[in-house]
Amino acid sequence: MADKKQVIVRVRRRASPNDAPRWEEFALEWRPAMNAIICLRDIAERPVTRNGAKTTPVSYESNCLEEVCGSCAMVINGRARMACTALVDSLEQPIRLEPLTKFPLVRDLIVDRSFMFESLKRVKAWVPIDGTYDLGEGPRMAPEIQEKAYPLSRCISCGNCLEVCPQVNAHNDFIGAAILSQVRLFNMHPTGAMHARERLKAVLGPGGVADCSNAQNCVQVCPKEIPLTESIAEVNRQALKQMVFGWLLA
């Protein structure tokens, strides 16, 4: 057990995608209610490793620090999670910080998650409104529908569900649980449902819903506790229905 007055943090670093990874260890001063972000800030203020070597501050993404922006996802002690809610006192030391591995690395703990935003385009994750001018009220909605849809709409595109998915790998470009859950969300909305078929078509091909192997890791790591496996099952059901009966409607 490390000295209670110290926090030992090991960071897996790469100066650029072309550099080899290396580990650096830091000894930080313990304070109450510390989280992984505070550790990274301490390092930025005094970028010196545990054995006294000068180094650079660690590059990492963070913004809201209350788990609603999705920026600070990383692998902490082997688990994909948000750094801002990773409280030091609940983590085993040395605390290991590593970048997500399923996305292209930029530097240190920063990865490029644009795959997720591109996927949102692919499945047309929006309600196609006619325009922003005054067209009156939106459709009425039963509270039960809202209560089902709202949790899905809290997805922060952090990418943790892709990180832990065995189907997201070098040989497969599975679109991932988060996006499929968005398909379910927009197909649930009265106006969004008018374009359900296009969304389902987008997830019928390679990398689509059929690629899910039902490992159910995604739902374990989702920081927003979104019922991702339920969403995948529902989208799968809708997609199958479309595949079987779709030609009737064409």
Added chain:
Amino acid sequence: MRQPKIIVVGGGLAGLAATIRVAEAGVPVELFSIVPVKRSHSVCAQGGINAAKNTRGEGDSTWKHFDDSIYGGDFLANQPPVKRMCEAAPGIIDLLDRMGVMFNRTPEGLLDFRRFGGTLYNRTAFAGATTGQQLLYALDEQVRRFEVDGLVKKYESWAFLSAVMDGAGICRGICAMNLRSMEVKSFPADAAIFCTGGIGAIFGRSTNSVVCTGSAQAALFQQGVDYANGEFIQVHPTAIPGEDKLRLMSESARGEGGRVWVPKNAGDTRAPRSIPANERFYFLEEWYPKYGNLVPRDIATRAIHRVVYELKLGIGGEPAVYLDLTHIPRATLDRKLEGILEIYERYLGVDPRDEPMKVFPAMHYTMGGIWVDNDNQATNVPGIYAAGECEYQYHGANRLGANSLVSCIYGGMIAGPAAVKYAGNLEKGCEAVDASVFRRERMRQQEINDGLLRQEGEVNPVTIWKEMGQWMTENVTVSRHNKELEKTDAKLGELAERFRRINLSDRTQWSNQTLNFARELDNMLVLARVITVGALARNESRGAHYKPDFPERDDAKWLKTTRAKFEDGEIRLEYEPVDISLLPPRPRRYDAAT
């Protein structure tokens, strides 16, 4: 006719609203953001968005919304734009509803509304306690649609550095830095709309996100864009203290019936729920019987400070008071407030459905910001527009809860078409501007970077930032004393001197966050001074600006807008009259019984 070209800087609610309106007009937009726009600070807004839809037959109206906003803002806002915003608000809610925002519903399937601070009406539409996130996503989705259509091009992970100004003082584009490759580049445009949000980082710790530094506003200010009412800083009464961030505990907690109290006896060490009602001091309800726990934020914040620092009744002698929801059924809390209760639970390991929360005020919002005109969100520099928290127009001396989301969207929706119209009327578009104008600005910015990277100093920028934050929080938030403000101004000068000796511990040219942070810090130090000297000059108390030595509002001398200018490297304050053409100022008394 030539095709105009518009740049939007910032991808929060205001920036996305502006982008949608420009793209909808068929005009291409280049959208710049430090973070992927879906990760903007608007996601942190919790409680809701105001619109007088009067769905409960309470007799609410847009005029009452307007009156509450002006009164809540202590009569410092120009009235006609605020009136127009309140009139537009119900239509904005309808639009968001059509976009698919999962607002809470009534049994009839209509939008549900709750109460918020500074009003007696149920006027706040909400999507759980993550309304900002839901609204931002709705706009983000619409922008993504325009992106697919080729009308919007996003530049995410780019930081704005400066406006490109031609010889005639007209903005012809922007200069920005790619935060990965560190490339500095000029982008021509006919008009640029700035929606760069809050300035929390100037106070070190606040409820704001990391990117809310005010750096863009400060850079523009130094290029001749005026900054108005900078001294008006909102301190939110209820936040959870933390070393990295002061996490907001939404006003909606009180809107849903949450009560604020402290034990009547200092040093009462009993668990909160074992303290009987008659030994609890519900100070807001006692002091403000009509509004109770829903007084405006500046009032609640000062009351908490009084309880803690004057009456010495903070919980266990600490700077904290209880925000109590434990009398509300769990199911109701889960349905309406889950998002914020989850935050409390995750960071403190205590379930606020069982235990009263411990909270304390925190810097939250700037009412002041870039000066814009009354009609078009246009700044004093041709070609530069501003919308959202970064501008000063809608909240006077204090913003009412749930008015920020509506002001962001409304401002963005005005700024977009106004910029398009301006661009269309330009005699000479940005493509006709000599290339040397763009090159010169790029080189000027590149030299600043090179200088910082070369510099051999001994000071770490994080240390300067922390010191600035401490000074600003201690002296330029809730209670302001001229002596301390003078000292703070001097301190900021000293910090600016020390900034010249900073050492960037990272000198690489790839994803160098230290370099960008140093540039932001340089700008923050300027804006901190604008806030401080504005506060020093204003010898009265109005809204969030409170001076114990000048405890009254002084309309004869100070019913005027502060307008800060940057001339020859110096901050100069000017003042201009407030447009009070619709509502004559009256005393602001939330403690009055009627």
